Amino acid sequence: MRELFTKGMARNIYYGGSLFFILVFLGLTFDTTARIPERAHVEALTESVARGKEVWEEYNCIGCHTLLGEGAYFAPELGNVFDRFGGSREAIKAFIRSRPEQGIPGRRSMPKFDMSEADLDALVDFLEWTSKIRRARDWPPNIHG
Amino acid sequence: MPYSKLALYSGNRLFPTMGREFLEQPTIVKIGIVLIALGFLYNVGMTVLKGRKTVINVVLLTGLVGLAVMFLFAFYNPDNLVLDKYYWWWVVHLWVEGVWELILGSILAFVLIQVTGVDREVIDKWLYLIIAMALITGIVGTGHHYYWIGTPEYWQWLGSVFSALEPLPFFFMTVFAFNMIFRRRREHPNKAATLWAMGCAVMAFLGAGVWGFLHTLAPVNYYTHGSQITAAHGHMAFYGAYAMIVLTIISYAMPKLAGREAAPPRAQVVEMWGFWLMTVAMVFITLFLTGAGILQVWLQRYSDNPLPFMVVQEKIAFFYWLREGAGVVFLIGLVCYYASFIVGRRQAGEAAA
Numbered sequence: 001m002r003e004l005f006t007k008g009m010a011r012n013i014y015y016g017g018s019l020f021f022i023l024v025f026l027g028l029t030f031d032t033t034a035r036i037p038e039r040a041h042v043e044a045l046t047e048s049v050a051r052g053k054e055v056w057e058e059y060n061c062i063g064c065h066t067l068l069g070e071g072a073y074f075a076p077e078l079g080n081v082f083d084r085f086g087g088s089r090e091a092i093k094a095f096i097r098s099r100p101e102q103g104i105p106g107r108r109s110m111p112k113f114d115m116s117e118a119d120l121d122a123l124v125d126f127l128e129w130t131s132k133i134r135r136a137r138d139w140p141p142n143i144h145g
Numbered sequence: 146m147p148y149s150k151l152a153l154y155s156g157n158r159l160f161p162t163m164g165r166e167f168l169e170q171p172t173i174v175k176i177g178i179v180l181i182a183l184g185f186l187y188n189v190g191m192t193v194l195k196g197r198k199t200v201i202n203v204v205l206l207t208g209l210v211g212l213a214v215m216f217l218f219a220f221y222n223p224d225n226l227v228l229d230k231y232y233w234w235w236v237v238h239l240w241v242e243g244v245w246e247l248i249l250g251s252i253l254a255f256v257l258i259q260v261t262g263v264d265r266e267v268i269d270k271w272l273y274l275i276i277a278m279a280l281i282t283g284i285v286g287t288g289h290h291y292y293w294i295g296t297p298e299y300w301q302w303l304g305s306v307f308s309a310l311e312p313l314p315f316f317f318m319t320v321f322a323f324n325m326i327f328r329r330r331r332e333h334p335n336k337a338a339t340l341w342a343m344g345c346a347v348m349a350f351l352g353a354g355v356w357g358f359l360h361t362l363a364p365v366n367y368y369t370h371g372s373q374i375t376a377a378h379g380h381m382a383f384y385g386a387y388a389m390i391v392l393t394i395i396s397y398a399m400p401k402l403a404g405r406e407a408a409p410p411r412a413q414v415v416e417m418w419g420f421w422l423m424t425v426a427m428v429f430i431t432l433f434l435t436g437a438g439i440l441q442v443w444l445q446r447y448s449d450n451p452l453p454f455m456v457v458q459e460k461i462a463f464f465y466w467l468r469e470g471a472g473v474v475f476l477i478g479l480v481c482y483y484a485s486f487i488v489g490r491r492q493a494g495e496a497a498a
């Protein structure tokens with residue numbers, strides 16, 4: 001019995017299709033990476049912002065928070081926290097500094113991090129820079145993230 | 146131990162973790178992962194070279210090579226958060242919705258050949274079709290993570306169209322598994338392995354296919370991104386596809402390694418209890434998290450008077466308690482699963498005595 005759809009045809013679809021879409025994806029990647037610098041305002045990506053990202057990673061803030069919707073879902077979104085705090089760097093710093101050592105009973109609470117003033121400044125620079133990234137439809141839908 | 150001292154105690158200065166979700170391993174562990182992946186690749190590669198070169202082998206090898214290659218992007222951590230996120234997904238998405246699907250498909254195909262005795266030609270054709278669909282939809286489908294992270298707007302429709310087709314390979318895996326079982330040429334004594342193989346196909350389709358589709362279209366994802374809906378999908382997809390395929394091959398291979406076709410019947414019954422408890426518990430975990438997610442999205446993002454995150458979390462706490470209960474059932478299932486090995490060994494011992 002002759003088969004209409006043979007194994008060879010399936011194999012060719014696999015190799016041909018995959019190769020084609022890998023190339024398409026690489027092309028799109030090329031275009032996207034060319035556009036990212038402008039959307040992310042690289043001119044404002046200072047050394048302090050870069051240091052802030054390191055601090056963010058060192059203290060593993062992503063272990064509780066989301067940043068632009070990615071991370072853990074235990075604590076508030078921080079991609080727009082700069083706007084949520086009314087663009088006040090001092091308010092964010094005060095919040096991070098004033099976490100009680102023992103946590104807040106009966107509530108999820110954020111740990112107290114003892115970081116240097118310089119690190120805290122860099123961290124807030126990073127959060128401010130992040131809030132200005134040009135995101136499609138200005139995600140998140142509202143200020144609460 | 147206080148969270149704030151974690152970095153200090155774990156020696157973050159010496160072994161920086163780069164603190165990115167899922168890629169938290171210290172750099173030295175990441176290098177270890179690469180070495181282990183390469184070692185495994187060498188092992189499987191040499192085995193294939195010495196043995197028969199089948200389609201399944203080649204697909205498995207391609208998947209393993211892809212796994213190792215994509216992981217290399219874990220070492221790239223640029224200062225620019227948008228670029229960082231862009232390539233972070235090359236590890237996370239292109240693993241679970243790309244190269245790992247080749248591994249999943251080939252292991253499933255292997256076990257199905259063994260337990261059903263169906264002609265290899267037929268199974269090979271299915272396997273090629275499934276992995277073709279996986280890569281054709283899944284590569285550009287990465288776009289469903291590029292909607293809101295600072296990447297260009299065109300990803301909204303590219304990601305939506307391609308990822309909406311991503312359930313297809315999972316759907317075909319289910320059809321394939323059941324088709325082979327119905328056409329089986331023999332009754333394999335390892336009932337448990339057969340059950341795992343079918344369950345894996347079904348749960349992968351539900352978790353990845355159905356729950357993935359639920360939030361993959363950009364207009365929906367605008368509201369659900371980074372919510373409990375994501376957690377619901379993540380749990381069922383991971384368990385259904387990648388936890389269950391591992392349990393499938395263990396179930397098939399462990400008795401073989403002990404020199405028999407299948408575990409004794411009583412051990413298989415205990416193992417199947419483990420299967421049902423864990424799998425049903427996972428369905429409920431997913432449903433409860435989905436309930437939490439729908440409420441969260443509604444209260445925090447969709448209603449006319451959106452509420453702050455922490456306020457919403459208190460309101461949905463009820464679902465977390467239900468979900469915790471389902472988690473306990475899951476653990477009982479896991480205990481059954483482990484117990485099945487002990488029962489198996491005892492029975493084998495009795496039979497030998």
Ligand code: HEM
Nearest residue numbers: 071072073074375376379380383384388471472473475476
């Ligand atoms: C049975 C008891 C379990 C409990 C109590 C549990 C609990 C959790 C919690 C609290 C999180 C973090 C959620 C957050 O970010 O806020 C999480 C994440 C996750 N869990 Fe589980 N889990 C369980 C079982 C499993 C199983 C069996 C799997 C898969 C085989 C799994 C896969 C995952 C994955 C992939 C994530 C990350 C999800 C994401 O980032 O969206 N979990 N789990």
Ligand code: HEM
Nearest residue numbers: 241289308311353357358360361370371375379382383386
């Ligand atoms: C077995 C295969 C799959 C696994 C293991 C898996 C697992 C996951 C996990 C763990 C996440 C959370 C990532 C994070 O922390 O941000 C995620 C996100 C996501 N997955 Fe999957 N997934 C699979 C297949 C699919 C498929 C087939 C689709 C689409 C049809 C899909 C659609 C999505 C979407 C849209 C998100 C982003 C959610 C958000 O915006 O927060 N997934 N997946």
Ligand SMILES: [Fe+2]
Nearest residue numbers: 238242287289
């Ligand atoms: Fe994905």
